[in-house]
Amino acid sequence: GENVEQHPSTLSVQEGDSAVIKCTYSDSASNYFPWYKQELGKRPQLIIDIRSNVGEKKDQRIAVTLNKTAKHFSLHITETQPEDSAVYFCAASRGFGKFYFGSGTKLNVKP
Amino acid sequence: DSGVTQTPKHLITATGQRVTLRCSPRSGDLSVYWYQQSLDQGLQFLIQYYNGEERAKGNILERFSAQQFPDLHSELNLSSLELGDSALYFCASSGGEGNQPQHFGDGTRLSIL
Numbered sequence: 541g542e543n544v545e546q547h548p549s550t551l552s553v554q555e556g557d558s559a560v561i562k563c564t565y566s567d568s569a570s571n572y573f574p575w576y577k578q579e580l581g582k583r584p585q586l587i588i589d590i591r592s593n594v595g596e597k598k599d600q601r602i603a604v605t606l607n608k609t610a611k612h613f614s615l616h617i618t619e620t621q622p623e624d625s626a627v628y629f630c631a632a633s634r635g636f637g638k639f640y641f642g643s644g645t646k647l648n649v650k651p
Numbered sequence: 652d653s654g655v656t657q658t659p660k661h662l663i664t665a666t667g668q669r670v671t672l673r674c675s676p677r678s679g680d681l682s683v684y685w686y687q688q689s690l691d692q693g694l695q696f697l698i699q700y701y702n703g704e705e706r707a708k709g710n711i712l713e714r715f716s717a718q719q720f721p722d723l724h725s726e727l728n729l730s731s732l733e734l735g736d737s738a739l740y741f742c743a744s745s746g747g748e749g750n751q752p753q754h755f756g757d758g759t760r761l762s763i764l
Contacts (some may be wrong), residue, residue, distance in 0.1 A: 572750035583653065583741065583755040584694065591750070629693060635749040637682070637699035637707030644693050 542567040544632050546642025554650050559620050561645045563630035564612040570632040573613045575604060578644075579626045587628075588615070620649045654678065655756035657742050663762045669730040672759045674742030676723055682706070683725040684743040684753060685717055694741065700725055729761070737763045 543566040553559050563573075574589035590597045590604045590613065597604050601620075606613040617624055630642040654677035662670055676683050685697040696709035700719035711717075714732075719725040729736060739758045745751035 574752060576755075583757050585653075585755070586752050589752060631694075633750050637684070637701070637749065638709060639684070639696050639753070641694040641696070 542570060542632055542634070542638070542640040544630060544640045544642045546630050546645055548645060549643065550646045550648070552648045552650065553620055555620060555622060557620055559615075559617045559624070559647055559649075561615045561628055561630070561647075562612060563614070563632075563642050564610075565632040565640075566611065567632070567634055568608075568611065569634040571635065572633045573604070573606060574631050574633075574639075575615050576629045576631065576641075577626045578629065584629060617647075620647075622649050622651050625649045653754040653756060655742060655744050655754050657740075657756035657759050659759060660757065661760050661762070663764060664732060665764050666732055666734060668732050669728065670732065670761065672727040672729070672740055672742075672761075674725045674727070674744075674756060676725070676742075676744030677754055680744035680746050680754070681723065682745045682747065682751070683719055683723070684745070685711075685725070685727050686741040686743065688739040688741060688758075690738070697727070732763050734763050737761060 546563045571592035576584035577587045578584040603616040627644045633639045656675040681702045684699045686694045697711040699707040717727045741758045743753035743755045745753045
């Protein structure tokens with residue numbers, strides 16, 4: 541089955557700096573890659589997703605890039621704010637319902 | 652509010668017992684997914700249903716079972732509970748069968764004493 545690895549496990553940045561979280565996947569047939577943000581004690585919330593026919597997608601301060609050849613995708617957050625502090629999960633799916641999640645990155649934005 | 656409703660919010664029980672977790676998907680969503688999240692861990696995919704039928708299975712134990720009813724709500728049954736089953740169980744729903752954004756409920760926190 542699919543294996544999704546996520547790095548780093550923790551990331552501490554100064555407010556206003558950029559943050560980058562990287563994920564690699566093993567199944568070349570995976571074609572959908574969502575990112576979720578989970579605040580402490582709350583449900584995961586979708587923040588951005590990308591499909592395999594697209595190399596990059598942006599939504600305000602958040603962007604995701606996908607390299608199908610290398611089988612990795614990354615989340616970029618610019619101009620970080622304290623409210624960006626949370627755990628971020630990447631996921632990969634080839635369809636048919638199975639989603640494989642990374643182990644999560646705890647982002648701490650210091651004011 | 653995601654529109655996905657999970658009950659109960661908290662459940663405390665003992666080893667060897669059986670519990671049922673309930674999930675109502677967002678209005679119009681046909682797919683329901685179940686996930687297990689242990690303390691400080693990632694999300695483990697358990698099972699997916701689409702319009703009443705099982706569509707995908709993850710690392711779901713044989714002691715666990717699920718179903719989706721004609722009104723599209725779903726139940727996750729956990730039996731012969733062990734201490735290691737203590738976790739946060741999330742339900743998510745999406746409109747389609749495959750690669751669609753999932754919307755998560757607030758979860759059921761299960762504590763086994």
